[in-house]
Amino acid sequence: MATLLLARRHTWLSLPLIVGLAVVGFWLLATLLAPQMTAFDPLDMVARRLQPPSWQHWLGTDALGRDVLARTLHGARHSLPIAVVVVSVAVAIGAMLGAVSGFLGGQVDNAIMRLVDITLSFPPMLLAMAVAASLGPGLGNATIAMVIVWWPVYARLMRAQVLEVREREHVEAAVAAGASRPRILLKHILPLCWTPVLISATMDLGQVILLAASLSFIGLGATPPTPEWGSMISDGAAQFYSWWVAFGPGLAILTIVLGFNFIGDALHDHFDPRSK
Amino acid sequence: MIPATENAPLFEVRDLRVAFGRAGVSLEAVRGISLTVDHGEVLGIVGESGSGKSIGMLGALGLQPDSARVSGSVRFKGQELVGLPRRELRKLRGARIGMIFQDPLSSLNPVMTIGAQIAEALLLHNETLSARAALERAEELLTLVAIPQPDRRLRQYPHEFSGGMRQRVMIAMAVANDPDLLIADEPTTALDVTVQAQIMEVLADLRRRLDIGLILITHDLGVLAGHADRVAVVYAGEIVEQASVDDLFARPGHPYTRGLIASIPDMSVERDRLNSIEGTPPPLGQLPGGCAFHPRCPLAQEICRASAPPIRGRAEHIAACHFADLPEGSTR
Numbered sequence: 001m002a003t004l005l006l007a008r009r010h011t012w013l014s015l016p017l018i019v020g021l022a023v024v025g026f027w028l029l030a031t032l033l034a035p036q037m038t039a040f041d042p043l044d045m046v047a048r049r050l051q052p053p054s055w056q057h058w059l060g061t062d063a064l065g066r067d068v069l070a071r072t073l074h075g076a077r078h079s080l081p082i083a084v085v086v087v088s089v090a091v092a093i094g095a096m097l098g099a100v101s102g103f104l105g106g107q108v109d110n111a112i113m114r115l116v117d118i119t120l121s122f123p124p125m126l127l128a129m130a131v132a133a134s135l136g137p138g139l140g141n142a143t144i145a146m147v148i149v150w151w152p153v154y155a156r157l158m159r160a161q162v163l164e165v166r167e168r169e170h171v172e173a174a175v176a177a178g179a180s181r182p183r184i185l186l187k188h189i190l191p192l193c194w195t196p197v198l199i200s201a202t203m204d205l206g207q208v209i210l211l212a213a214s215l216s217f218i219g220l221g222a223t224p225p226t227p228e229w230g231s232m233i234s235d236g237a238a239q240f241y242s243w244w245v246a247f248g249p250g251l252a253i254l255t256i257v258l259g260f261n262f263i264g265d266a267l268h269d270h271f272d273p274r275s276k
Numbered sequence: 277m278i279p280a281t282e283n284a285p286l287f288e289v290r291d292l293r294v295a296f297g298r299a300g301v302s303l304e305a306v307r308g309i310s311l312t313v314d315h316g317e318v319l320g321i322v323g324e325s326g327s328g329k330s331i332g333m334l335g336a337l338g339l340q341p342d343s344a345r346v347s348g349s350v351r352f353k354g355q356e357l358v359g360l361p362r363r364e365l366r367k368l369r370g371a372r373i374g375m376i377f378q379d380p381l382s383s384l385n386p387v388m389t390i391g392a393q394i395a396e397a398l399l400l401h402n403e404t405l406s407a408r409a410a411l412e413r414a415e416e417l418l419t420l421v422a423i424p425q426p427d428r429r430l431r432q433y434p435h436e437f438s439g440g441m442r443q444r445v446m447i448a449m450a451v452a453n454d455p456d457l458l459i460a461d462e463p464t465t466a467l468d469v470t471v472q473a474q475i476m477e478v479l480a481d482l483r484r485r486l487d488i489g490l491i492l493i494t495h496d497l498g499v500l501a502g503h504a505d506r507v508a509v510v511y512a513g514e515i516v517e518q519a520s521v522d523d524l525f526a527r528p529g530h531p532y533t534r535g536l537i538a539s540i541p542d543m544s545v546e547r548d549r550l551n552s553i554e555g556t557p558p559p560l561g562q563l564p565g566g567c568a569f570h571p572r573c574p575l576a577q578e579i580c581r582a583s584a585p586p587i588r589g590r591a592e593h594i595a596a597c598h599f600a601d602l603p604e605g606s607t608r
Contacts, residue, residue: 169382176339176377177397177449178370187396191387 014269020262023255030076040067042074042227050242060244062235071227072248078228079256082139083208086146087201093147094154095197101155102162103185113159116152124149128211132220139212139228142221146211150204154197161193168192199267206260213253229253284354285312286489287457292348292358294328294335296560303560306332307513308348313457313489318480320504320521321493322536324557328513329493330461337373337459338365352457371401374450374488378462380442384434390445391430394418397452417448421478440471444478451482458482459491464499476503498540501525509533512558512568517600519593529588529595529602531573567598575599 030037040046040057045065053060059068101112119127128142128149135141165171166189174188209229215221216230224231229249236246294306306328313319323329335346336357350357352368369375377383385393394414399405405413411430418426421444434442443463450458460479464472480503483490492504500507500521507524509517509532517530528534535553555572558564564571570580579598587594589602 169377169379170385172339173375173377173383173446173449174385176337176369176375178366178368178400179396180366183400187388188385191385 014266016262017266020259020266023259024263027076027080027252027256027259030073031080034070034073034077037073038067038070040070042066042071043225050239050245052242053244059248060242062232062245063239063242068232068244068248071232072229072252074227075229075232075249075252076256078139078222078226079209079212079252082143082146082212083205086143086150086208086212087204089147090150090204091154091197091201094151094156095158095193097151098155098158099162099185099190099193102159103166103181103189109159112155116155119149119152120156122149124211125214128215129218129220132215137220137223139216139222139226142212142215145215145220146208149211150208153200153204157197157200158193161196162189165189165192195271199264199271202267203261203264206257206264209260210253210257213249284351286315286317286353287313287491288349288351289336290349290351292332292336292350293346294331294340295345295347296341296343301561302345305344305513305560306335309508309510309513309515311508311515311518313491315456315489316483316487317506318483318490318492318504320500320507321491321510322495322497322500322507323510324495326557326560327510329510332510332513333459333461333491333493337369337375338362339369339375367401370397370450370455371453372456374453374455374458376443376446376450376458376460376463379466380439380446381466383446384442386434389431389433390418390437391415394430394445394449394452397449401453413452414448417452418445420451420482421445421448423448438471439467440474443467443471443475447475447478447482451486451488454486455488457489457491459493461493462495463492465494465496472499479503497536509536512563514568514596516569516597517593517595519595523593527593527602529593529600530569530597531575531599532569533595535572567596 043066046067047057047061047065049061049063049065051057051061057067057069059072062068062071097112101109128145131145131148132142135144171184171188174184179188212221213228213230213233216228217234219231219234222228222231229252232249233246236242236249239245289309289311291308291310292306293304293308295302295304297303309332311319321329321333331340331344334340335344336350338346338357338360340346346358348358352373357365357368384390388396391411391414394417395407395410398410398413399407414430415426418429423429423441423444434445437445463479464475467475476499479490482488492500494500504521507519507521508515509530511532517524517528517533519529524533525537528537532553538551539553541550553572558568558571564581566582567573567576567580567585570576573580577598585596585598587596588600589595593602595602
């Protein structure tokens with residue numbers, strides 16, 4: 001037991017986790033303090049258009065002469081909260097439906113799981129595009145679209161966990177002690193089901209940022225002039241010979257997705273060392 | 277609730293059957309068992325794995341898996357339990373009838389403190405109790421089952437307890453609401469031999485002090501020798517012999533019981549091999565005709581293959597065997 005604990009402590013603070021925490025920490029800081037971190041307003045035309053990186057403008061300026069670094073830092077203020085909202089709402093809906101589905105079984109289980117199957121049978125990007133397009137552009141609608149795409153993942157995960165935990169003996173003991181069914185689900189099953197959901201949710205934060213950027217890239221998410229990473233890359237794609245316009249937001253997406261994945265992997269290794 | 281009938285036994289099971297499977301194919305795991313337990317009495321139920329002893333008692337309390345069907349009659353203080361709505365059953369379970377399971381390692385919720393779990397057992401059946409009072413009572417209960425430093429132990433989690441200590445906690449939870457009946461399903465099987473004796477002592481002590489009826493389910497006839505008043509021997513879903521514990525050991529009427537007694541290791545005799553009963557119990561749905569025990573029985577004759585044995589003996593000692601040599605009288 002002691003050696004096991006030691007071994008665990010040893011792997012807990014791994015290099016990827018430190019890097020992940022540092023990167024995510026940086027973007028969290030940008031979310032809170034973007035206006036203080038840069039001298040320029042993300043919407044102001046502060047210089048000549050399409051200037052390459054310089055000491056004045058570290059990441060250059062875009063086609064309208066706006067500072068790319070300022071826009072990139074301000075982009076975090078849209079991407080990060082959206083990702084958190086999408087994942088929390090999707091976890092809330094998915095975990096609730098999945099738990100009920102696994103616990104009750106029978107027709108309820110069938111109905112919920114077929115709905116999950118139908119939703120998951122679409123490629124996520126395609127379904128998100130379809131929903132976002134039918135709701136109209138805008139970050140709010142993109143958020144709704146992404147929740148619709150994402151909740152079934154957690155429903156499945158939660159159902160599998162509940163199915164496993166409800167067969168454990170302490171649940172039978174609780175039934176024998178006279179506990180009601182809602183109580184058994186809430187107090188004796190659910191508290192043991194969260195770990196894989198939380199690990200998955202951490203990793204998905206990065207994936208949702210990517211999906212949100214993709215929707216904005218094709219014009220279904222943020223509307224101009226909002227400094228959103230996806231739409232900034234879209235602007236950059238139009239300026240093929242000015243690589244820096246897309247470089248800033250591209251780097252932002254790359255690092256934050258990687259950061260969340262590193263953290264998720266570390267959580268996974270820590271809480272579920274068997275399934276490496 | 278139906279008022280308790282005077283003179284009715286505390287717990288009376290009549291022709292209890294538990295069957296699995298859908299319409300058409302039905303496998304009976306319990307094929308009509310009858311028994312009674314009274315206040316302050318210890319009934320041992322002994323049988324091999326898969327004999328139906330556990331599922332029978334689970335079925336009696338409505339705890340069987342969804343795929344199982346229970347029929348027959350189970351009366352607790354005169355109240356019929358078979359077919360009772362889930363709400364009503366829930367009021368009895370954990371309050372009037374306590375249950376202890378085999379594996380104390382997995383029968384406690386790993387993410388709740390011991391105190392919270394015992395308090396929950398109390399609060400489930402007493403809504404007027406305050407959380408503080410429940411914790412105080414939980415501390416008393418830990419003292420009752422002889423757990424040292426109960427105030428400190430209450431705040432600990434199950435993984436901080438040894439197997440024997442966890443089983444004591446399970447017993448404390450089972451008796452939390454002063455039940456009339458306690459059903460212990462292999463309470464000592466998962467424990468060390470020395471700890472087994474301690475747990476049996478705790479149970480015997482509680483039975484005396486609280487005057488509860490105790491049903492002790494086990495596969496180990498040796499455990500029952502010092503602790504049960506009466507014993508029911510279960511084979512292939514039926515009770516093949518039922519007698520007072522002394523009578524059973526002195527004059528076993530069924531060859532299966534004799535086999536079980538013979539397979540208890542005797543330390544006074546030096547021997548290379550342990551005695552055992554040849555063969556294995558029949559799988560569900562493949563019961564042999566006639567007496568279910570005949571393929572393994574040293575006494576088996578033609579009649580055992582042809583017809584199911586009658587129940588022989590008087591009410592105090594009965595055995596289901598063609599050759600049971602018991603004092604005859606009114607069979608029940």
